[in-house]
Amino acid sequence: MGLQTNGLSLEVVGREITGRPVQGKPRRPAGPFLLGLPALLLSCVLLVPIGVTVVKAFVTNQHFGFGNFAVIGDPAALHAVGNSLLWVLVACGTVAVGFSLALLSYRLPAVTTLLQPALVIPFAVSVLVSGATFRMIFDPTPERGTITAVTTRLFGSSPVWLGPGLFWIVLMSAFGWTWLGYVVSLFRAGLDAIPDDVSRTLAAEGVRGWKRLWALEIPLLRPITGVVTLTLVIAAVRVFDLVLIVVPGSMQRSADVLGLNWWRASTTNADSGRTAALGVVLFAIVAAVGLIGVRGLRRRRWAMPVAVVPLEPTLRRPRPRPVVRRLGWFIGSAVALVWVLPAVVLVATALHSPREAGLRGWWSPSGLGFSSFAAAANVGLFRALLSTLVIATAATAVLLVIAVPTAYLVAWGGLPPRVGRVAMAVFVVLAVTPVQMYAAPLRDAIDAAGLAGSRVSLALVHAAAGLPFAVLLLRSAFASAPPAVVSEALQGPVRQSAVLATVQRTYRPALIAVAVLEFALVWNDFIVGFLISGPGTTPLSLVLWGEARQFSTSSGPVAAAAVVASVVPVVLLLSFWRTVVRGLTTGSRP
């Protein structure tokens, strides 16, 4: 609502009320508590195995103590811990780079046009695919490896990029390529949500440049920084398949990370207490970072104003000068080009015959055709595709059915505050728990139930693993509902259903974000299927992994399998990206 008088333009803006609209202790019917029951049951799929692992870690020869943790003194394990901590640094670095890119695109608005889709594609493909792509790009022979070809041309010779020490560059490029789009999009959404009146006030007070960054952007983006850092650190500590596919066998020892070390220990018949202790250490690292991240989330420094009426165009951020726009467009296109290059490499490699792809690079004009796709199809790609589709769909459906009522219960269901806090804490801990903490007891239980190799059990595990994050995200989205809407609905005769209807209408972005992310996550999964279902099931990523064993001579079929595997998540995320980002950022609001 705008008002103009005497050349003065006034505008009415609603501001969110914090706290409950009605004071006093509300009546608490028992009914809503049932909403949380399915989630409780599903969470037990993780909670019980985690408990088993923790107990195992602390029990040595029937004595309670830290005996098993001596495993960390083992030089190989120590090296893996060091590398995992290094990965945490890589994650923080990625957040910093993403933040600067988001800031750049905010200051130079035209940057985003091409950059956005270019950044989303890598996020949609699996870690295995991006690892395979970067291994192709950095291949040590100048005939195949793009970077090697370029450095050889420039300097006469080239370092062996996959060789000792340098494989870290390849690993970090693949990691950064995967995650930067997510980081930039979220920060950008947060920056866009900064109210212009605040910006203008600060500008009027002469706060500019670095000062403005410290005074305005960084504090305002703290909740989003929390979410982003949390996701990235978890991803970094869980790094597993990336190392397996990128690092050549002879170098894997030096690239060892905790997740891999755990897996080797658990497959070589080592003492189960020892592997459990490794899992607990891995978990401790993630949980420490997770808790710091959550602290960032909890701070309610700022209540974001809710725009009741869309701003008039004249009041929006001023259009930048043409020079700035052109500059932004240029930079954006350049970055976008660089960013899609790996995807281009992958598709172009897939379009060469296996022989040409193994012999020469993606740029070679000879041997074009679809024979690599045929070769990939011959190792059971389509059967794996179908089975992956079944698992991903089932997991997403189960997750939504259980997460929505739970999130509603935690947000507005009238849970006693203390119970609510405990529930949230449990979900936060579960959300950051690495697979290694529950994989071993869980697969034993699945085997004992005679469900080994069944896709249904794998889908259930995926749903259980996705539940904490989904509930956290949905709860925040529900909780950020205008309290007036909720209280109206609560007072009506059809209370819950009305609230759920409101929720459904208003908080669709968060719902879609949860569904899309879960589907893509399960579709791209390697580690859960690998660790829990073992060699029994052959989801897509396992086929990819099998093909990648003789990497460069199979690069045609590997690329073809990767392209086929990536089509679904890429299309899905590209079409829903705006909604996903909206859903994720509502979720990060306090």
Place this chain on the structure above:
Amino acid sequence: MPSSRRALLGAAATLLLTGCSSDVLGLRRAVRVAVSWSGEELRAFHKVLHGLGALSYPVEVVPLGDDISTAFDAPAARRPDVVMLPQPGLVREHWRDLAPMPDDLAPLGQVRLWRNLLVQQGQTYGVPFKTAHKSAVWYRPSVFRQVGVQPPQHWSDWLALNRTLTQAGVTPLALGAGDGWVLTDFLENILLGIAPSVYVGLATAAHPRPSQQPQFGAALRLLGTMWSAPGALAGGVKESLVQQFPDALVEVFGHRRAAMVLASDFAEPVVRSFAADPDDIGLFTFPPMSAGAPAPVVVGGDVMVLAAPISDNSRDLVRRLAAPAAVDPWIAEGGFLVDRRTSGYSPELTRLAEQLTMPGGQLQFDLSDLLGALGGINGLWRVLTDFLIAVGGRGTDAVPDAVVAAMSAMRKVETS
């Protein structure tokens, strides 16, 4: 739009239903075959399965790569039903997790070389599916002709040949050191050549201690002499380390940057499909260590084993796969040898098959496969990788220290 959305949902539902009706849900018990193969080998195995005709049960191939031994560590319920085990030595360790072969198949596993590995407590726990000749060296005859040399007659002849090639500006060797077993194959051939009795002793010992055998050190020294020659390895040590075995083959035959490569018979499909000149492919077998001595022949292979508990379906599948004609599709693809069969192969593989059946040859089973964990990724593979880094291209002066270091590293692995 709603109608199109409904159509889409309908299509998705149909797709899901058709998916569920097959064995995609994993509810119908498939016979799961764990293999270590990938790429061309995996495709060829699918052809073999396809050639078996219509089966009354689904078959699922599970590629496990180098981690195939994990197939046994899984609890019974999750174990694959049939494992194509590339390290038959593991049968000795794991026979309690396996089911004995049906009586009609058992004789197949009781032939020479295999008997010691596959027969435990009077029962046969595996039958050979694929035999590997691990003492073959593939080379480009055109380079040899150009420089005017012949395939070597014995070890020092080979060293001289490498020198001649290097002087003529040709890199003699490509080494796929990214795969640890490529390195152990090299060492095993030398050890078998200089000290067959030590080799056999290590292969049959309950607790093998290679580091206590002076001949093991001697073999390392000889190996070091070849690897340490400046310019001997294509791309130097660094590039060798990131090369897998097919990459080394491509270096020789595709990019033509080296003259020869030690690679088993199963390298054949890669050699043929990546060779720039299909007529420029030659093969010689690992030369004897001295004139007059027998040439070493290291034999490897994949054996079919049945994980316990056993089902009728998996027994049926093994029986079908063990039929002599079952593997014809793979033999036609190349790079496949069958125990005691000498016909139907390419000329190169026929020579290898004949050497495998020749009486009185110095045939022994792959040592690293018999050493268990000691011969694997954290054992001999790692020791030899470090050894290669220590000597590669540094000249013979670097060898003695590297041998001492490798022996002490080996001691450490043995005692851990």
